[in-house]
Amino acid sequence: MNAQDLKKSILQLAIQGKLVEQREEEGTAKELLKKIEAENKQLIKEGKIKKQKAFPEIKEVEIPFDIPESWEWVRLGEIGQIVGGGTPKTGNCEFWNGGNIPWLTPADMKFVLGKYVENGERFITEKGLKGSSAQLMPKGTIIYSSRAPIGYIAISNNALATNQGFKSFVPYEPRINEYIYYCLIARTNEIISRASGTTFKEISGNEFSLTVVPLPPLEEQKRIVAKIEELMPYVDKYDVAYSEVEELNKKFPENMQKSILQYAMQGKLVEQREEDGTAEDLYKQIQEENKKLIKEGKIKTTKALPEITEDEIPFDIPENWKWIRLGDLCDYGKCNSISAKNIPKDAWILDLEDIEKDSGRIINKKTMKDLKSTSSKHIFKKGDVLYSKLRPYLNKVVVADEDGYSTSEILPLDFGRHIFNKYAQIVLMSPYFINYTVKCSYGVKMPRLGTEDGKLALFPLAPLEEQKRIVDKIEEMLPFTKKLVNR
Numbered sequence: 001m002n003a004q005d006l007k008k009s010i011l012q013l014a015i016q017g018k019l020v021e022q023r024e025e026e027g028t029a030k031e032l033l034k035k036i037e038a039e040n041k042q043l044i045k046e047g048k049i050k051k052q053k054a055f056p057e058i059k060e061v062e063i064p065f066d067i068p069e070s071w072e073w074v075r076l077g078e079i080g081q082i083v084g085g086g087t088p089k090t091g092n093c094e095f096w097n098g099g100n101i102p103w104l105t106p107a108d109m110k111f112v113l114g115k116y117v118e119n120g121e122r123f124i125t126e127k128g129l130k131g132s133s134a135q136l137m138p139k140g141t142i143i144y145s146s147r148a149p150i151g152y153i154a155i156s157n158n159a160l161a162t163n164q165g166f167k168s169f170v171p172y173e174p175r176i177n178e179y180i181y182y183c184l185i186a187r188t189n190e191i192i193s194r195a196s197g198t199t200f201k202e203i204s205g206n207e208f209s210l211t212v213v214p215l216p217p218l219e220e221q222k223r224i225v226a227k228i229e230e231l232m233p234y235v236d237k238y239d240v241a242y243s244e245v246e247e248l249n250k251k252f253p254e255n256m257q258k259s260i261l262q263y264a265m266q267g268k269l270v271e272q273r274e275e276d277g278t279a280e281d282l283y284k285q286i287q288e289e290n291k292k293l294i295k296e297g298k299i300k301t302t303k304a305l306p307e308i309t310e311d312e313i314p315f316d317i318p319e320n321w322k323w324i325r326l327g328d329l330c331d332y333g334k335c336n337s338i339s340a341k342n343i344p345k346d347a348w349i350l351d352l353e354d355i356e357k358d359s360g361r362i363i364n365k366k367t368m369k370d371l372k373s374t375s376s377k378h379i380f381k382k383g384d385v386l387y388s389k390l391r392p393y394l395n396k397v398v399v400a401d402e403d404g405y406s407t408s409e410i411l412p413l414d415f416g417r418h419i420f421n422k423y424a425q426i427v428l429m430s431p432y433f434i435n436y437t438v439k440c441s442y443g444v445k446m447p448r449l450g451t452e453d454g455k456l457a458l459f460p461l462a463p464l465e466e467q468k469r470i471v472d473k474i475e476e477m478l479p480f481t482k483k484l485v486n487r
Contacts, residue, residue, distance in 0.1 A: 003239030077209030086133030095128030327455025348404030380412035
C-alpha cells in the first residue's frame with residue numbers, strides 16, 4: 001500500500017465512523033441538522049441567501065456504506081450554500097488594476113500545499129466583482145474545483161472570489177467546514193462519476209449540491225478532524241519511507257548486476273585453483289606470441305606503456321592475478337577501415353543504436369543494403385570485442401558473432417587466444433572500468449574515451465581457465481537479476 005492509498009483508507013474510516021469512538025454525551029447529527037436548518041431560515045429571513053427548493057429524499061441505492069446510529073446522511077446542499085464563480089472582462093482595467101480581492105482559478109490550486117488558501121496569482125477590484133458573476137465568499141468557505149480537474153480543494157483563510165471553474169461550499173454552520181473538507185476529499189471519486197461533458201468533465205452546481213455525505217455530531221466531527229491530522233504526519237513519513245523502498249526495489253536488480261560484475265573483477269565470484277596457473281605465466285605467453293607476430297611482420301612494435309604504479313590500482317585482486325594495461329593486451333585504437341563503396345551489400349553493419357546498453361546484447365542487425373551510409377567503417381571479425389568509445393557510460397560492449405563492419409565510434413578489440421573474449425567483455429562492462437572511462441572522457445555533448453587513455457586503462461588479468469569459470473558463473477547468475485527487473 002502506498003501513501004496515497006493509506007491516506008484514502010484513513011479518510012474512508014473517518015467518514016464511516018470507524019476512526020474515533022461515538023460518545024452519547026455529544027448528541028446526534030439529527031440535533032445538529034435542526035440547528036443548521038434554523039440557521040438556514042435565519043439567513044433567508046435576513047435576505048443573505050435565497051430559499052431553495054426541497055432536495056429529493058436520499059434513496060437507499062445512494063447510500064454507499066453503513067454509518068453509526070448517531071449520524072445522518074444528508075445532501076451537501078442541505079447543510080450549506082453552493083456558490084459558483086466568474087471572470088471579470090479581462091480588457092476592462094477597472095476590473096483588475098489595483099484590485100485587492102483575491103481571485104482564484106483552478107491553476108492557482110496546483111500551488112496550494114496545505115489545507116488553507118488565501119489568494120491566487122491575481123486580484124480583482126470591487127467593480128470587477130460587481131461587474132461579473134464572481135462572488136465574494138467568507139472565510140471558512142470550502143473551495144472546490146468543478147472542472148479541469150475536479151477535486152482541487154482548500155478552505156479559504158479569508159474572504160475571496162473564484163472564477164467559474166469552482167463550485168464552492170459555504171456551510172450554514174461554519175464549524176462543520178473542516179470535517180466536510182475531509183469528507184469531500186474522500187467522496188471526490190463519487191463526485192467525478194456524476195460529472196458530465198465531452199471536452200472535459202465538469203460537475204454542475206446542482207449536481208454538486210446533491211452529493212450525499214455522512215454527517216456526525218459536531219463534537220465528534222472535531223475529534224475526527226483532530227485524529228486525521230494527528231495521523232497525516234505519520235502518513236507523510238510513511239510516504240518518504242515507501243518511496244525510498246520503491247527506489248531501492250527499482251535499483252536493486254541493477255545494483256545486484258553491478259555487484260556481481262565487481263565481485264568478478266576482484267576475484268571473489270569463483271574460487272582460485274592452483275592447477276590454473278598464474279596470470280603472470282599467461283602474460284609471458286602473450287608477450288612471447290606478440291614477439292613472434294612482430295618478427296613475422298603481422299603486427300608492428302608499439303611504444304612501451306608506463307609501468308603501473310601502486311596509486312593507480314583501484315582494488316586488491318588474488319595473488320595469481322595480474323594488473324595489465326589494456327594497451328598491452330590488445331591493439332586498442334588501431335582499426336582497419338574500409339570505404340563504404342567497398343563493403344558487400346549483404347555484409348553486417350553495426351551501429352551504436354544496435355547495441356543495448358548495460359546488457360552486452362545486440363538488439364538489431366542490419367546489412368549494407370538496408371542502409372544508405374557513405375561513411376567509412378571499421379572492419380571486425382568474429383570473436384572480436386566491440387567497444388563503444390562514444391558515451392562510455394552507456395556501457396555498450398558486445399562480442400561479434402560473425403564478421404562485419406561498424407561505425408567508427410566502435411572499436412574492434414582482438415584479445416587473441418590467451419584471453420577469453422567474453423571475460424574481456426565483462427571487464428570492459430564492469431563498474432570500475434566504466435568509472436575510469438567516465439573520468440577520462442573528453443567532450444561535453446558527445447564524450448568519448450581517447451586512445452591514449454584507453455591504452456592506459458588497467459585490466460585485471462586472471463588465468464585463462466578461471467576467466468572461463470567467471471564467465472560461466474556470471475551467465476548463470478545474471479538471468480536472475482533480469483527476472484527481478486521484470487517482476
